[in-house]
Amino acid sequence: MAEVLVLVDHVDGACRKTTSELLTIARRLGEPSAVFVGAGVDAAKETLAAFGAEKVYRADAAALTDYLVVPQAELLAHLVATVSPAAVLLASSAEGKEIAARLAVKIGSGLITDAVDVQSDGAGGVMTTQTAFAGGYTVKATVTHGVPVVAVKPNSAAPEAVSGAAADVAVDFTPSALASGARISAVKPRERTGRPELTEAAIVVSGGRGTGGDFSKVEAFADSLGAAVGASRAAVDAGWYPHTSQVGQTGKQVSPQLYVACGISGAIQHRAGMQTSKTIVAINKDEEAPIFELVDFGVVGDLFAVLPQATGEVTARKG
Amino acid sequence: MNIVVCVKYVPDAQADRTFNASDNTTDRVNVDGLLSELDEYAVEEALKIVEAGEGEVTVLTVGPDQASDAIKKALQMGADKGVHVNDEAIHGSDALATSLVLAEAIKKIGMPDLVVTGMASTDGTMGVVPIMLAERLGVPAVTFASELTVSGSGVSARRDGDAASLTVEAGLPALVSVTDQINEPRYPSFKGIMAAKKKPVENWTLADLGIDSGAVGLANAWTKVEAVAARPPRAVGTIVKDEGDGGAKLAGFLAERKFI
Numbered sequence: 373m374a375e376v377l378v379l380v381d382h383v384d385g386a387c388r389k390t391t392s393e394l395l396t397i398a399r400r401l402g403e404p405s406a407v408f409v410g411a412g413v414d415a416a417k418e419t420l421a422a423f424g425a426e427k428v429y430r431a432d433a434a435a436l437t438d439y440l441v442v443p444q445a446e447l448l449a450h451l452v453a454t455v456s457p458a459a460v461l462l463a464s465s466a467e468g469k470e471i472a473a474r475l476a477v478k479i480g481s482g483l484i485t486d487a488v489d490v491q492s493d494g495a496g497g498v499m500t501t502q503t504a505f506a507g508g509y510t511v512k513a514t515v516t517h518g519v520p521v522v523a524v525k526p527n528s529a530a531p532e533a534v535s536g537a538a539a540d541v542a543v544d545f546t547p548s549a550l551a552s553g554a555r556i557s558a559v560k561p562r563e564r565t566g567r568p569e570l571t572e573a574a575i576v577v578s579g580g581r582g583t584g585g586d587f588s589k590v591e592a593f594a595d596s597l598g599a600a601v602g603a604s605r606a607a608v609d610a611g612w613y614p615h616t617s618q619v620g621q622t623g624k625q626v627s628p629q630l631y632v633a634c635g636i637s638g639a640i641q642h643r644a645g646m647q648t649s650k651t652i653v654a655i656n657k658d659e660e661a662p663i664f665e666l667v668d669f670g671v672v673g674d675l676f677a678v679l680p681q682a683t684g685e686v687t688a689r690k691g
Numbered sequence: 692m693n694i695v696v697c698v699k700y701v702p703d704a705q706a707d708r709t710f711n712a713s714d715n716t717t718d719r720v721n722v723d724g725l726l727s728e729l730d731e732y733a734v735e736e737a738l739k740i741v742e743a744g745e746g747e748v749t750v751l752t753v754g755p756d757q758a759s760d761a762i763k764k765a766l767q768m769g770a771d772k773g774v775h776v777n778d779e780a781i782h783g784s785d786a787l788a789t790s791l792v793l794a795e796a797i798k799k800i801g802m803p804d805l806v807v808t809g810m811a812s813t814d815g816t817m818g819v820v821p822i823m824l825a826e827r828l829g830v831p832a833v834t835f836a837s838e839l840t841v842s843g844s845g846v847s848a849r850r851d852g853d854a855a856s857l858t859v860e861a862g863l864p865a866l867v868s869v870t871d872q873i874n875e876p877r878y879p880s881f882k883g884i885m886a887a888k889k890k891p892v893e894n895w896t897l898a899d900l901g902i903d904s905g906a907v908g909l910a911n912a913w914t915k916v917e918a919v920a921a922r923p924p925r926a927v928g929t930i931v932k933d934e935g936d937g938g939a940k941l942a943g944f945l946a947e948r949k950f951i
């Protein structure tokens with residue numbers, strides 16, 4: 373069976389949830405091989421083996437991690453040339469998509485980004501599902517040329533635990549001179565909030581301009597549900613919440629089981645980032661707010677009254 | 692400093708965007724279009740850089756006849772000249788082919804010090820054309836810049852990643868894609884609108900760029916849309932007015948759906 377390369381999405385060896393999802397998807401197409409770049413492979417091994425990685429290609433050199441994107445794309449191109457995989461899967465994050473795009477040009481392959489599902493097309497290729505126009509359409513596509521390169525969104529598969537050999541394969545690879553073109557000269561890690569990662573969370577509670585800058589009620593409700601906290605661009609532009617928490621066209625695209633919009637009107641650009649959520653709830657003072665067109669459950673009311681009561685109820689019910 | 696800004700003509704997000712039934716491509720003809728809002732940030736940033744020093748801003752678009760509107764808007768904002776690549780054969784091109792056409796057009800314009808693009812187009816939102824373009828031009832790419840400093844020899848940008856905020860540096864020539872955090876795009880002034888009428892716009896075809904029509908277009912894309920379906924409309928939800936019990940009702944709904 374052909375190998376399927378999965379670029380491991382990790383922070384210092386801590387695998388993001390997408391990695392186990394990608395390995396699960398890879399098994400539908402062939403034999404999963406993880407590609408691990410950077411430090412921390414030992415910490416990651418356990419997860420990689422637990423979700424079926426048969427091999428772990430690892431490369432750890434400053435030449436691969438001190439520069440933006442290109443070295444990783446070159447490494448993958450090198451592996452594609454040596455192992456002729458059935459497909460290459462990456463996380464559809466900003467960085468994952470860029471690595472995918474570079475790789476596709478280098479190896480002359482068709483590229484799919486933002487996939488929400490990947491299946492075998494029954495003929496050795498892939499059949500992907502994407503959403504288009506702010507979630508209004510579903511598009512199924514195949515790759516007709518080269519080794520399919522597919523960037524997959526978080527939460528696109530339920531990770532299935534299956535043990536794999538995770539055989540260690542050190543890759544000796546030196547990137548080209550061109551790869552050092554864009555140098556990462558400083559890294560300022562984000563503050564940890566202790567809440568789940570926005571794009572991976574099963575529940576997201578977001579606040580907008582209607583919070584008036586006071587996110588405490590939004591955060592308390594999120595914490596009662598174990599949810600991530602998001603924000604509209606209006607709230608981010610006002611400086612109330614960090615840009616990394618923005619949901620929407622120019623922020624994060626989330627697709628959780630439950631999305632709760634608090635004091636958010638539901639502009640098309642906001643919808644573009646949350647419309648594919650399974651269940652949608654909104655709290656808004658204005659019964660005409662467009663967000664109510666999307667909801668499974670809506671409360672017309674003041675979030676400063678509704679949220680604390682809901683938080684109390686949730687906490688009580690959880691006992 | 693000479694700058695080429697890549698701008699895209701896109702269907703208006705406020706309008707009902709749709710696909711052509713015959714070939715599953717984005718309908719760009721029967722829907723009102725405009726300069727992609729996210730490319731306004733790219734035009735603005737280029738204008739600011741040139742205004743702080745010297746040089747010229749050329750705007751480049753690949754698209755159908757109506758795409759000249761995108762060029763016009765950028766010229767009204769203050770860009771110096773425009774290049775419009777328009778060829779029947781380009782219809783339905785994917786990101787790979789689009790980046791190829793853009794790369795050849797930029798070579799024909801003359802490699803500038805900087806190529807500036809938006810972070811993603813508001814219709815496709817793949818956000819991969821810039822990085823493919825950089826790959827084809829063989830220049831470093833500083834993507835998703837939310838803050839940009841340009842010196843005589845290089846650029847430095849803030850890029851907000853998932854896990855960290857990075858500072859990324861590159862020498863010139865380089866490609867930079869900018870986010871909507873970077874600036875506040877200007878509105879064309881009356882003077883700008885009048886001046887735009889006299890600015891030169893070149894119209895090129897694939898033949899002008901020496902690109903074989905077999906390298907682009909729908910039939911030659913390396914991905915194929917097999918099916919497009921409108922998502923079923925969401926079932927109409929329950930909406931309650933808060934009469935002192937809205938929070939409790941909300942919790943009740945969440946319990947019913949097993950979120951608690």
Ligand SMILES: Cc1cc2nc3c(=O)[nH]c(=O)nc-3n(C[C@H](O)[C@H](O)[C@H](O)COP(=O)(O)OP(=O)(O)OC[C@H]3O[C@@H](n4cnc5c(N)ncnc54)[C@H](O)[C@@H]3O)c2cc1C
Nearest residue numbers: 580581582604605606620621622623635636637642657675
């Ligand atoms: C190029 C571009 C990209 C964009 N990208 C994004 C993006 O990625 N994400 C995004 O979110 N936006 C984006 N926007 C902005 C978008 O168009 C809207 O302006 C923005 O989403 C509005 O945020 P909001 O809903 O919080 O604010 P508003 O539209 O002002 O809505 C606030 C809502 O809060 C309600 N409210 C007020 N007080 C209360 C209260 N006490 N209790 C309950 N409800 C209350 C009001 O009734 C109102 O409906 C983008 C815009 C552009 C042009």
Ligand SMILES: Nc1ncnc2c1ncn2[C@@H]1O[C@H](COP(=O)(O)O)[C@@H](O)[C@H]1O
Nearest residue numbers: 697698753808809811812817818819820
């Ligand atoms: N047809 C096009 N003509 C000119 N520029 C384009 C075109 N397509 C994409 N771009 C540029 O690439 C950026 C990202 O587009 P995309 O990869 O399509 O999301 C846009 O913001 C533009 O700057």
